[in-house]
Amino acid sequence: MTAITDLEVLLRDMRPDLRPAEYVYCTVPDAEAGDWLSLSPLGFFREDEGLTLILERTAADKARLAYGPVMRCITLTVHSALEAVGLTAAVAAALTRHGISANVVAAYHHDHIFVPVQDAERALDALAEATPVRSFT
16 A cells, blocks of 8 residues: 555545554653563653653553553554655644644554543544545545
């Protein structure tokens, strides 16, 4: 599948999918990613202050890791190109209009939006507003 750069196509075809699990962001100082792979992180990122892990809440609880807000993940199931312009801005603007915070993670095939668990369903509705009206011709 070829990655898409056209913003109109991305918005039209993004099909937001709410994952069932709850996720949290944790940080572990002076750690190597391999030390935490047994927790099956959805993602991780190395910062100067330590390694940030995106984990299912149950895994973080089991490992007794501290975390902040509990999030849900919405995957935009369109194959967005890493060099696409405007998708993150359009998604953020739609969520902002509804007062929903978002943490966006771009992966190779898709963009993933982490929203507070209590706002997940409202976020799906807000993202629907970002989708252009489809014409059937």
